[in-house]
Amino acid sequence: MALIILAHPNIEVSLANKTIIEELQKEKNLNIEVRNIAKMYPDFNIDVREEQQALLRHQTVVFQYPFYWYSLPAILKHWFDEVFLYQFAYGSKGDKLKGKNFVPSFTVGSSEESYTALGFQHFRVLEFCKSLEQTAYHSQMKYVDPIYFHGTSLAAGYTEEEIRNKAKTHAGRLIELLRSCD
Amino acid sequence: MALIILAHPNIEVSLANKTIIEELQKEKNLNIEVRNIAKMYPDFNIDVREEQQALLRHQTVVFQYPFYWYSLPAILKHWFDEVFLYQFAYGSKGDKLKGKNFVPSFTVGSSEESYTALGFQHFRVLEFCKSLEQTAYHSQMKYVDPIYFHGTSLAAGYTEEEIRNKAKTHAGRLIELLRSCD
Numbered sequence: 001m002a003l004i005i006l007a008h009p010n011i012e013v014s015l016a017n018k019t020i021i022e023e024l025q026k027e028k029n030l031n032i033e034v035r036n037i038a039k040m041y042p043d044f045n046i047d048v049r050e051e052q053q054a055l056l057r058h059q060t061v062v063f064q065y066p067f068y069w070y071s072l073p074a075i076l077k078h079w080f081d082e083v084f085l086y087q088f089a090y091g092s093k094g095d096k097l098k099g100k101n102f103v104p105s106f107t108v109g110s111s112e113e114s115y116t117a118l119g120f121q122h123f124r125v126l127e128f129c130k131s132l133e134q135t136a137y138h139s140q141m142k143y144v145d146p147i148y149f150h151g152t153s154l155a156a157g158y159t160e161e162e163i164r165n166k167a168k169t170h171a172g173r174l175i176e177l178l179r180s181c182d
Numbered sequence: 183m184a185l186i187i188l189a190h191p192n193i194e195v196s197l198a199n200k201t202i203i204e205e206l207q208k209e210k211n212l213n214i215e216v217r218n219i220a221k222m223y224p225d226f227n228i229d230v231r232e233e234q235q236a237l238l239r240h241q242t243v244v245f246q247y248p249f250y251w252y253s254l255p256a257i258l259k260h261w262f263d264e265v266f267l268y269q270f271a272y273g274s275k276g277d278k279l280k281g282k283n284f285v286p287s288f289t290v291g292s293s294e295e296s297y298t299a300l301g302f303q304h305f306r307v308l309e310f311c312k313s314l315e316q317t318a319y320h321s322q323m324k325y326v327d328p329i330y331f332h333g334t335s336l337a338a339g340y341t342e343e344e345i346r347n348k349a350k351t352h353a354g355r356l357i358e359l360l361r362s363c364d
Contacts, residue, residue, distance in 0.1 A: 044226040070313035071253060074226070074260030080251050121316060128313050130305050131252035137304060
């Protein structure tokens with residue numbers, strides 16, 4: 001049913017992203033394939049054909065990652081650069097992803113208030129997502145508005161329990177979305 | 183004077199980015215240090231300390247790259263993820279880059295008309311640059327509006343001569359900017 005491209009450079013030390021993936025994997029009758037690309041490709045040497053085959057097996061693709069510098073972790077950007085090729089994802093014959101659901105699912109370190117014109121992040125989260133949105137359109141995929149939550153930074157004072165609870169709520173929303181895509 | 187972070191996955195086959203770099207290197211009395219990070223780190227294993235030291239040597243940092251999926255090539259995103267660390271680029275003691283000039287300099291494959299709400303890229307180029315802009319602010323650097331040009335795609339019908347000429351004009355603008363930063 002759904003392909004989960006997990007792009008966390010070190011999922012073992014993650015709190016939020018790890019909880020989300022665990023919740024997905026615990027869920028009964030949810031048919032997902034999780035690909036932990038940072039672990040699979042520690043030297044960034046992506047197996048393009050294998051990743052393209054994985055995409056072809058599914059109708060929905062979820063990108064699960066932490067927001068890094070207002071964008072994707074490099075391993076996920078590399079995955080797009082390598083896998084979304086001309087005449088596969090775009091171009092005159094590049095319609096292999098046409099109609100598939102494109103679902104960004106990420107976690108943001110600082111607060112919602114910080115992501116406003118008067119906050120220290122200056123822009124709203126969705127303003128930072130346009131590159132991803134247009135990547136979906138250029139590949140003829142159905143862009144689904146991102147699922148995300150704020151406050152995963154322990155340094156900023158959020159507690160482990162808070163983060164885990166928010167991650168569980170996030171996972172619940174994602175599961176609901178995946179069931180509705182089914 | 184200026185650090186040029188060159189992030190083209192294969193500069194030898196590049197037309198636009200290669201021409202820009204060659205023009206910079208030909209220019210007399212222009213004190214630049216070019217770091218070809220894709221060539222230096224083919225396995226993405228960035229020497230963080232060395233890159234931080236390079237940053238400390240210069241007042242101006244130019245990021246030279248081709249626009250890939252409306253954003254940075256992965257090697258450049260990885261460079262930010264690895265080098266712009268807590269207590270170096272940001273955080274209570276992270277003021278090492280404060281006041282330095284942050285200059286995006288890139289090339290865009292398709293036409294200016296395509297990058298409009300009614301064009302097939304749907305958004306304007308600057309709408310895709312906000313992640314980079316906020317990266318500069320968060321590091322207390324002086325963001326300079328990007329220097330870029332459209333039409334580097336041979337597949338889209340632009341000729342080699344056209345691309346080379348536009349790259350030379352681009353390099354001229356960049357040199358002028360670097361001299362004014364001096």
